[in-house]
Amino acid sequence: MSIAPDPDATIPDEVLLVAFANGDQQAARQLASRLLPRVLAQATRMLCDRTEAEDVAQDAMMRLWKLAPDWRQGEAQVSTWLYRVVANLCTDRLRKRRGGVSLDQVAEPADDTPSVGAQMQTAARMRALSEGLAHLPERQAQAVALRHLEGLSNPEIAEIMDISVRSVESLTARGKRALADIMAGRKAELGYEDD
Amino acid sequence: MRMTDPNEDMLDDLFAQARRVAPPVSNDLMARVLADARRPEASVEAPGILAGLLDAVGGWFAMGGLATATLAGLWIGVAPPLAFEELTAGLLGDTVTVHLGSASGFADFGELEDG
Numbered sequence: 001m002s003i004a005p006d007p008d009a010t011i012p013d014e015v016l017l018v019a020f021a022n023g024d025q026q027a028a029r030q031l032a033s034r035l036l037p038r039v040l041a042q043a044t045r046m047l048c049d050r051t052e053a054e055d056v057a058q059d060a061m062m063r064l065w066k067l068a069p070d071w072r073q074g075e076a077q078v079s080t081w082l083y084r085v086v087a088n089l090c091t092d093r094l095r096k097r098r099g100g101v102s103l104d105q106v107a108e109p110a111d112d113t114p115s116v117g118a119q120m121q122t123a124a125r126m127r128a129l130s131e132g133l134a135h136l137p138e139r140q141a142q143a144v145a146l147r148h149l150e151g152l153s154n155p156e157i158a159e160i161m162d163i164s165v166r167s168v169e170s171l172t173a174r175g176k177r178a179l180a181d182i183m184a185g186r187k188a189e190l191g192y193e194d195d
Numbered sequence: 196m197r198m199t200d201p202n203e204d205m206l207d208d209l210f211a212q213a214r215r216v217a218p219p220v221s222n223d224l225m226a227r228v229l230a231d232a233r234r235p236e237a238s239v240e241a242p243g244i245l246a247g248l249l250d251a252v253g254g255w256f257a258m259g260g261l262a263t264a265t266l267a268g269l270w271i272g273v274a275p276p277l278a279f280e281e282l283t284a285g286l287l288g289d290t291v292t293v294h295l296g297s298a299s300g301f302a303d304f305g306e307l308e309d310g
Contacts, residue, residue: 028232148210180202
């Protein structure tokens, strides 16, 4: 859907959250418009399943609404908290999914208008990547996804995962190596055999 | 000179494609999220396993009583006052042991996570 421009883009998320906790539904609409696209994108990149990603996004936002009355201002950013919640919800689902990813409703890439063949190949690659993440230990999968799918910095990931930057470096390095090994066996299937 | 790993090159390409995934928020999802925000119980924990267990014993109020009774029972069991011991022995005739929950005194509800 097209989301209306945020008329109060300068108002911090946590101020809107406090306003929502005090009964301001307009604040909820602004927060949803701001945060939901990113929350949905994070869940989609990890799960590669539209229905599951939407369920995770709704669940994460519901948790935010519930937490609003008890939000401790100044302790964490709303966006940091949401990254953590979505990462946890996604790894929960990846864990349950081990052994088989549902092949229907695969999220399609939003970029350009490539040919049907190219779209199918991209969808297959994204599905394979999600399957690969499902085979990593959960903390590695979270660190790899936050670093390489969300493009966050190591200090940002450290705050989200509540660990040291060194631990983030270790998790992402080990996770990426393990994921590369997992994906190596699918090179030809994913169209990388001639690269 | 740093050697590139062809497997990691493939992975970097996959990551780059994944970062371009930006699904639009459907009207339905936005409506569901805003409906959740309008729920009066938005600040109340949704029913789950814990709520089910609590309902089975009569809710939090009963759980509070149960916890109090358990702790009182534990205290009495550890350090029975002489007069109390005589009274219970007189009334019940023997030691009565009642197990409430697990060995730790409470049922294990698992880990409650914040997200």
